[in-house]
Structure formats: C-alpha cells, structure tokens
Amino acid sequence: MSENKNLNVNFWKVYLWALSFFRVQIKFVLGLVFCGLIATAVEMLLPKYLQLFIDTIYPDKNMELFIISFIILPILIILMFYAKTLINRFHNIIGEQSSSSLQYASLNHLYELGLEYYENNTIGETFDLFNTSIKELQKLYRELVPEIIKQTIILFVCLLIMFQMSLILTCTIVASCFLYFLTGPFFEKRASVIVKEAAKKLTELNQGVFNGISAIPDVLIYSRVKWSISKILNQHVLYSKYGMKRTLWLYLRGAVRRGSIAIGSLGVFYIGAILVRSDSMSVGEFVSYTTYSYIVVRAFTEVITCMTEQKILIAQAEKLYIFHQRRPQLREPSAQKNLYSFRGDINVKNVKFGYNGNEVLKDISFCIPSGKTVALVGESGGGKTTVSKLIGRLYDSFGGSICLDEVNINEIPRDELLENMGFVFQDTYLFGKTIMENIRFGKPNASDEEVYEAAKSAHAHEFIKELSEGYNTLVGERGIKLSGGQKQRIAIARMFIKNPKIIILDEATSALDNNSEKEVQAAMISLLKGRTTLVIAHRLSTIIHADKIIVLQAGRIIEEGSYEELINNNGAFLMLLNGGVY
Numbered sequence: 037m038s039e040n041k042n043l044n045v046n047f048w049k050v051y052l053w054a055l056s057f058f059r060v061q062i063k064f065v066l067g068l069v070f071c072g073l074i075a076t077a078v079e080m081l082l083p084k085y086l087q088l089f090i091d092t093i094y095p096d097k098n099m100e101l102f103i104i105s106f107i108i109l110p111i112l113i114i115l116m117f118y119a120k121t122l123i124n125r126f127h128n129i130i131g132e133q134s135s136s137s138l139q140y141a142s143l144n145h146l147y148e149l150g151l152e153y154y155e156n157n158t159i160g161e162t163f164d165l166f167n168t169s170i171k172e173l174q175k176l177y178r179e180l181v182p183e184i185i186k187q188t189i190i191l192f193v194c195l196l197i198m199f200q201m202s203l204i205l206t207c208t209i210v211a212s213c214f215l216y217f218l219t220g221p222f223f224e225k226r227a228s229v230i231v232k233e234a235a236k237k238l239t240e241l242n243q244g245v246f247n248g249i250s251a252i253p254d255v256l257i258y259s260r261v262k263w264s265i266s267k268i269l270n271q272h273v274l275y276s277k278y279g280m281k282r283t284l285w286l287y288l289r290g291a292v293r294r295g296s297i298a299i300g301s302l303g304v305f306y307i308g309a310i311l312v313r314s315d316s317m318s319v320g321e322f323v324s325y326t327t328y329s330y331i332v333v334r335a336f337t338e339v340i341t342c343m344t345e346q347k348i349l350i351a352q353a354e355k356l357y358i359f360h361q362r363r364p365q366l367r368e369p370s371a372q373k374n375l376y377s378f379r380g381d382i383n384v385k386n387v388k389f390g391y392n393g394n395e396v397l398k399d400i401s402f403c404i405p406s407g408k409t410v411a412l413v414g415e416s417g418g419g420k421t422t423v424s425k426l427i428g429r430l431y432d433s434f435g436g437s438i439c440l441d442e443v444n445i446n447e448i449p450r451d452e453l454l455e456n457m458g459f460v461f462q463d464t465y466l467f468g469k470t471i472m473e474n475i476r477f478g479k480p481n482a483s484d485e486e487v488y489e490a491a492k493s494a495h496a497h498e499f500i501k502e503l504s505e506g507y508n509t510l511v512g513e514r515g516i517k518l519s520g521g522q523k524q525r526i527a528i529a530r531m532f533i534k535n536p537k538i539i540i541l542d543e544a545t546s547a548l549d550n551n552s553e554k555e556v557q558a559a560m561i562s563l564l565k566g567r568t569t570l571v572i573a574h575r576l577s578t579i580i581h582a583d584k585i586i587v588l589q590a591g592r593i594i595e596e597g598s599y600e601e602l603i604n605n606n607g608a609f610l611m612l613l614n615g616g617v618y
C-alpha cells in the first residue's frame with residue numbers, strides 16, 4: 037500500500053492516463069474533424085454574405101445576386117444542419133466508447149486487485165470511486181474533449197479570416213484574450229484547490245450515507261437514529277461550506293474571463309469606428325468582422341471553459357488514477373500448468389503468512405488426500421480462515437508451498453484453480469435477487485432443471501417451494517429475508533451446481549436450531565461425498581465425520597489425528613471440547 041501513497045501524481049501523468057481510454061476508432065475522430073470543418077466553413081460564409089448584402093446587394097439593388105443568394109443560402113444552411121447532426125452523432129459515439137472502456141478497465145482492475153483490496157478498503161469508498169470519480173471523468177470523453185476539438189476548429193478558421201480582414205482589430209481581440217491569461221490562472225488554481233477539497237468532502241458524505249444505509253438494522257436496534265442523522269448532516273454542512281466556496285471561485289474565474297473579453301470588444305468597436313470613418317473599412321466589412329469576433333470570442337470562451345473544467349476533472353480523478361496504479365499482489369503465472377487429470381489431493385508444506393507485517397501462520401504443513409475430509413479446529417483468530425484463503429490463492433503465502441496433486445497453485449491459472457474449488461464462507465453472500473438467480477450463480481448457464489436438482493440435493497427444495505413465489509422469491513439485500521439455515525442451504529445448492537472437486541467450507545459460527553442443523557448437516561454430508569474437503573469446523577457433528585482433525589493455535593498446528601486419537605491424546609483438542617467451544 038505504501039507504494040501507492042508515495043506516488044508523485046502530477047497533472048500531465050493523470051491527463052495522459054485519462055486520455056489513454058480514448059480508444060475510439062480513428063474514423064469517428066476523422067468524421068468529427070471533417071464535419072466540423074464543413075459546418076465551420078458554412079458558418080464562416082454567413083457573415084461574408086452579410087458583408088456582401090450591406091456593401092453591394094442593398095446599395096446597388098442587385099436583384100441577380102439577391103436571387104442567387106436566396107437559392108444558395110438555404111442549401112448552405114441545410115448542409116450545416118446535416119454536418120452538425122453528424123458531429124453530434126460522432127461526438128456521442130466517441131464519448132460512449134471511451135466511457136465504457138474506462139468503466140470496463142476499472143471494474144476489471146478491481147477484480148484483479150482481489151480480496152486484498154476488498155479487505156483493506158471500505159465498500160463506501162470503492163462505491164464512491166465508481167459512482168462519482170468514474171462518472172466525473174467520463175465527462176472528459178462525453179463533453180470536454182469533443183467540444184474542445186469542435187471549438188478549436190472554429191477558433192482557428194475564424195481567426196484566419198479575421199487576420200485577413202483586419203490585422204489591427206484581430207490583434208486587439210487576441211490581446212484581450214491574452215489579458216485573461218494574466219489573472220485567469222490565479223483564479224483557476226484557487227478554484228481547482230477548492231474543487232478538490234469539495235470532492236473530498238463529497239466522498240466523505242457519500243460514504244456516510246452509504247454506511248448509514250448499510251447499518252439500518254443496528255442503528256434501529258441501538259436507537260441511534262438521531263446520532264446517525266446528525267453525523268451525516270455534519271458531513272453535509274462541511275460539504276456545503278466547500279461547495280459554496282467552489283461556486284464563488286468558479287464565478288470569479290468566469291468574471292475575469294468575461295471582463296477581459298468585454299475590454300477586447302470595446303477596443304474593437306472603438307478602433308473599428310475609426311477605421312470606418314477613415315474609409316479603411318466598409319460598413320459591411322465592419323458588421324461582418326464584428327460577427328466573426330463574436331464567434332471567435334464564443335469559441336475562445338468555450339475552449340477555455342472546457343480546458344479549466346478539464347483541469348478540475350483531472351484533479352478530481354487523482355484518486356481513480358492512484359487506484360489504477362495499484363498493482364495486484366497476485367500475478368497470473370507466466371508458465372502455466374493445467375489441471376487436466378486432476379485427482380484432487382491438497383498438499384500444504386511449511387506455509388507462512390501474515391497481514392500487513394503481522395505474522396498469522398507460522399509453519400503450517402498438512403495434506404488432504406483426494407476425496408477425504410480434514411477438519412480445522414481451534415480458537416478464534418488462530419488463522420483457520422486464513423489457511424482457506426491461501427489454498428484458494430486469494431492471497432499468496434510468504435513461504436512454503438501449496439500444491440494440488442503435484443502442481444504448485446502459483447503455476448495454475450487463477451480461473452482454472454477457482455473453477456475446481458468451491459468455497460462456502462462463514463457468512464454466505466447472497467445477492468438481493470431471486471433464489472433461482474442465487475443458485476445459478478454457481479453455474480451461470482445452468483438450466484432451471486439443474487437448479488431444482490441442486491436445491492433438492494441441498495435439502496432446500498422443500499422450503500423454497502413453500503415460499504410465496506417459490507424459486508422467484510426475492511431474498512432481500514444479502515439474503516436478509518432468509519433464515520441462517522436457509523441461507524446456508526442455498527449456498528450448498530450453489531456448490532452442488534458448480535460441482536467442484538475440492539470444497540473449502542468455513543462453517544458459520546452461529547448455532548442453528550435443531551431442525552435446521554439436521555437439514556444443513558444432511559445437505560453437507562451429501563455435498564462432501566467423494567470430494568476433497570477442508571472444513572473449518574464449528575460443529576461437533578462435522579468434526580466427528582472428518583477423516584482427520586487438525587488443531588490450530590496462534591498460527592501453528594499443535595495437534596492432529598482422528599477424533600478417537602485426539603480424545604485419547606488428552607491434549608488441546610479435548611480442552612477445546614471440555615471448554616465448550618464445540
């Protein structure tokens with residue numbers, strides 16, 4: 037993690053990284069530029085026509101030119117309309133393709149970072165990253181960059197025409213634009229700092245709201261509604277304070293820009309009037325020039341606004357950039373081995389491991405022959421769940437090796453490894469969807485019949501059928517509408533449908549009532565038949581059925597053997613039993 041905190045983040049690094057998601061087909065960018073040029077050319081012709089009308093058609097009563105322009109003008113306007121429609125379309129395509137490429141890369145990276153990231157960051161923080169930071173940065177592709185391309189084309193073409201019309205007037209306009217650069221950046225910088233602070237406060241507020249919602253049951257039970265609301269409101273007050281400061285600085289920044297442009301426009305009128313009076317410029321030319329100057333000022337304002345927005349967005353995107361720079365602890369093996377004729381033995385040899393420098397597993401060795409069940413028991417915090425995470429390679433061990441048959445798990449592609457394993461964790465995660473979808477999660481392409489079969493094997497079919505909507509019953513967030521025993525049986529059904537060779541089972545610590553216990557136990561016994569199983573046992577019934585029991589204490593194996601052997605040993609296991617742990 038320290039690697040990530042020390043990153044020297046500067047604007048250009050983040051900006052180039054953000055632009056790297058601009059993976060659109062070049063034809064759309066060329067299309068945008070081409071149509072932009074056509075629309076601009078037509079737009080540029082209109083002030084020229086105005087000049088022609090004032091200087092020639094109207095004074096000379098030239099009907100021929102009037103009729104020609106009467107025919108040509110609508111054609112040009114239709115052409116411009118068509119070009120602008122295409123611009124809009126290319127703009128959208130570019131925006132959407134790049135936005136989805138950022139979304140995809142971020143989600144993919146989140147999964148690559150794996151359990152280590154998940155356990156070290158709050159869900160609220162990650163949710164904010166996806167909900168706020170990504171959405172904000174997507175504005176770069178959806179709005180800002182295409183707009184900058186469009187307006188820059190207009191700006192340059194228009195400036196070229198204006199220079200050709202009057203050097204002195206154009207220099208006045210350009211000078212007024214540069215006037216902005218004397219003071220503008222100061223306000224921009226202040227605005228960027230405040231915007232960044234406001235974004236931080238918004239993140240905290242979002243997290244607060246997220247936590248407030250996730251903790252509803254506890255807030256209600258502890259009668260802490262006022263406390264929860266006032267905590268969120270305090271965060272809101274802080275955010276509002278920065279929000280107001282942000283609005284003020286953004287306004288000041290805009291005011292400086294408008295002020296410099298107003299000075300330029302005044303200059304143009306003043307000098308223009310002198311030029312017209314001295315016959316250096318015709319009235320038509322002056323009117324047409326003023327129209328161009330409005331177009332240029334508008335384009336300049338747009339470009340500057342977009343550029344500043346871009347700066348602010350990039351400042352806000354730093355968090356997302358740092359997230360993307362995190363390297364996953366786990367790497368895919370470079371020389372991969374496959375599990376073609378895999379028997380299902382697990383061999384753990386001299387494994388050491390710790391979290392954030394704290395040693396948790398000291399020197400663990402054991403093996404589970406194919407089809408056998410080993411029960412891991414011991415006091416809370418002894419490292420049992422950690423052993424199961426290492427076997428699934430959710431973390432890499434610091435030393436020693438874990439092999440499936442004779443193949444080190446570091447050499448097996450992660451997808452293949454996890455495809456052969458089934459995990460049932462202490463707290464079963466169910467999606468807030470239907471029972472059918474939750475079971476099908478074990479095998480996304482399973483037919484309805486396969487789901488029913490799995491539920492029957494998991495002793496879950498009966499209770500599911502009795503629910504109001506059967507398999508289509510929604511289980512509530514994290515399965516909150518189901519009982520503990522029902523959730524466990526859904527998790528077991530998932531495993532039946534996945535049908536892995538190895539099962540890692542971290543039994544729920546909470547006790548079930550007798551009936552549920554029996555149902556869950558029966559489901560377990562049929563699930564584990566013929567599969568290599570590591571069960572972190574919290575129930576005596578599971579321990580008795582195991583082929584071997586390992587007692588883990590403070591990261592070391594202190595006793596192992598069959599149930600009878602351990603009872604006869606009169607050691608740590610018996611103490612656990614007598615202490616009422618099982």
Ligand SMILES: Nc1ncnc2c1ncn2[C@@H]1O[C@H](COP(=O)(O)OP(=O)(O)OP(=O)(O)O)[C@@H](O)[C@H]1O
Nearest residue numbers: 155156391392396415416417418419420421422423
């Ligand atoms: N992600 C993590 N980051 C830091 N420390 C952790 C993490 N997960 C577990 N630990 C610590 O590692 C030690 C072992 O935890 P583990 O979950 O393996 O214990 P356990 O034997 O499964 O306990 P229980 O029977 O209560 O489930 C504990 O001290 C725990 O606080």
Ligand SMILES: [Mg+2]
Nearest residue numbers: 420421462542
């Ligand atoms: Mg545990």
